[in-house]
Amino acid sequence: MKRKVIIILSILFIIFMTALFIYYLVKGDASRWQVALGGILVSALPLCLLRMKQNPFNIPIIVGYYLFLFGSLYLGSIASFYLHYTWWDSSVHFYKGMLIGFVGISLYKRLIPEKVRQDVSSGILFLFVFSLAVLAGVLWEIYEFVGDLTFTHTMQRGGNTDTMYDLLCGVAGGLIVAFYSLVRKKTV
The missing domain is CATH 1.20.1270 (Substrate Binding Domain Of Dnak; Chain:A; Domain 2)
Incomplete structure (x- = not known):
């Protein structure tokens, strides 16, 4: 399937x-x-x-x-939602933080054998999921910065303010999923 x-x-x-x-x-x-x-x-x-x-x-x-x-890509860049709706960029970064957090949980389950997972503290899982989401946010901002230097000149229209809002939204999304992983690990 x-x-x-x-x-x-x-x-x-x-x-x-x-x-x-x-x-x-x-x-x-x-x-x-x-x-x-x-x-x-x-x-x-x-x-x-x-x-x-x-x-x-x-x-x-x-x-x-x-x-x-x-x-x-489509709604944000091609359909110009980033230009017409100021909240769109932050929402996409928040969503990305959550998505990467869930990717982190999946990778944890795939890379750590089930027998070993029992001995891994919930704090380590929290840090892994959260760090992966933060890393994704930082790499995305580097991508936007390099894109503006070389091709588009439209990805960071708000400069440092845009970058910080994007990072904060991505961190918030990742933090929510990291807390989710913490609670799930403690209840399992």
């Missing part, structure tokens, strides 16, 4: 982004065709999971990944 979901979502998103790429390339809108081209590449990433013997990510995380791509 997971395999089919990955294949279907990847193909649909690749087709969608390819159509946008061609449309904006013909139209001469460099900012949007570049985003669409990036969308083609990142929508194909989950296909790499098919090569794994045991995919650590469940269907909600896979669907969540594509929701993130749709919200950030």
Whole structure:
């Protein structure tokens, strides 16, 4: 079932982004065709999971990944939600923090054998999940900064203020999932 979901979502998103790429390339809108081209590449990433013997990510995380791509690439950049709705950027970063937190929980379950997990403190799990979400936020802000230096000049319109709000929202999302992992670990 997971395999089919990955294949279907990847193909649909690749087709969608390819159509946008061609449309904006013909139209001469460099900012949007570049985003669409990036969308083609990142929508194909989950296909790499098919090569794994045991995919650590469940269907909600896979669907969540594509929701993130749709919200950030299409709605945010191509449909200009980032420009028209000031709350959109912060919401996407908050969502990303939560998504990466859940990815951290999945990786923990995949990489740590069940026998060993019993001896891992809930604090270590909390730090792992939280740190992964924070790292993702920092790497995203570096991506935005480099993108503005080289291609778009539109990713960090608010400068340092935008960067700090984005980081704070991502940290808040990751913190919520880290607390969730802490509570779940203590009850299990």
